[in-house]
Amino acid sequence: MSVAKSRLRWAALLICAGLIVFLATLFSVHPLYFIAYAMIGCPLVLLGMFFYLAALWADRKEKLEPESPSRRAG
Amino acid sequence: MPLSTTALIALLVIISLMLAAAVAWRAAHMRAPVDQVLTFGALILLPGFAMWASFTQHMASSETTRFCLSCHVMHNYGKSLYINDPSFIPAKHFQNHWVPQNKACFTCHTDYTMFGDYRAKLRGLRHVYVEYFGKVPSPNKIKLYTPYNNRECLHCHAGARNFEEAKGHHKKPGMMAAIQANRLSCLNSNCHEFIHDRTGIAQDPIWKGAAADAAANGLPKGVWK
Incomplete structure (x- = not known):
């Protein structure tokens, strides 16, 4: 799997983890759940978004780079 | 039965979760521009919206007595x-x-x-x-x-008849003005x-x-x- 696709998968997994935290904390009215939302859920989703942007960057780089001779032969 | 705000936000989070999971599952096979639009929606737009909606919900919860x-x-x-x-x-x-x-x-x-x-x-x-x-x-x-600050009391009581006409609030001349100016604490x-x-x-x-x-x-x- 290319770097871009690997990052894309990581991005999606991190966002999934963050969204699960959102879901788990949504129905509870307690400061601890708010802390879990703010300190665990939000950073996971933001990190996932960052990975997504990194995947776009890697994809762009892969498209711009000329194919290596070994890849061309394969 | 109408859906509550919390249930609607939960629905949004679940849809967002399912789409992100689909991207994770199919990441190796994504190529076409339509896939790129889908991944942008699944990994930026929907999670961003879900995060904002959850935040407003948590802020509303933080105002409760409970x-x-x-x-x-x-x-x-x-x-x-x-x-x-x-x-x-x-x-x-x-x-x-x-x-x-x-x-x-x-x-x-x-x-x-x-x-x-x-x-x-x-x-x-x-x-x-x-x-x-x-x-x-x-x-x-x-x-x-x-x-x-008296301002917090007056937010509701100012203008109310039982506040304005209460004898206790007119015991001395200028008392009501002092209360309203926060010079005389309630x-x-x-x-x-x-x-x-x-x-x-x-x-x-x-x-x-x-x-x-x-x-x-x-x-x-x-x-x-």
Whole structure:
């Protein structure tokens, strides 16, 4: 799997983890759940978004780079 | 039956979760521009919207009486809302629904200024930090950041007939003007001085309907047991 696709998968997994935290904390009215939302859920989703942007960057780089001779032969 | 806001946000989070999971599952096979649009929606737009919606929901929850009283140090403040004595101002307001019962703390302890709500919430965040990571002071050492401003009382009482015409508010010439200008405190001028009894709460008479009312409001057991 290319770097871009690997990052894309990581991005999606991190966002999934963050969204699960959102879901788990949504129905509870307690400061601890708010802390879990703010300190665990939000950073996971933001990190996932960052990975997504990194995947776009890697994809762009892969498209711009000329194919290596070994890849061309394969 | 109409869906509640929380249920709608949960639905949004679930849809967002399913799409993100689909991207994780199919990441190796994504190529076409349509896939790129889908991944942008699944990994940026929907999670961003879900995060904002959840944040507003948590902020709304943080205004509830249940939220404020869920920390142990606040239990005596909660109990003081059930004192069976109308001279205790918070108890009188809470038991008679003069403030919304589910937002009783926030109604009186937010500043009615342009950024009052945000300031109150920032203070609340600090309180949460102290509760879990700092040293919690004893209840008798907890004080307001600034003396209680009449503005918070007048937000509801100004213009009300029973406030404007009350004999006690016209005992001296210029008294009403002094109250309105916050020169004469409602609470600290021996007029309405009984607020939250935090230390002598065990001796105070408690309203007999307290347990049922607290349970109906979802307040922690420590408040009414």
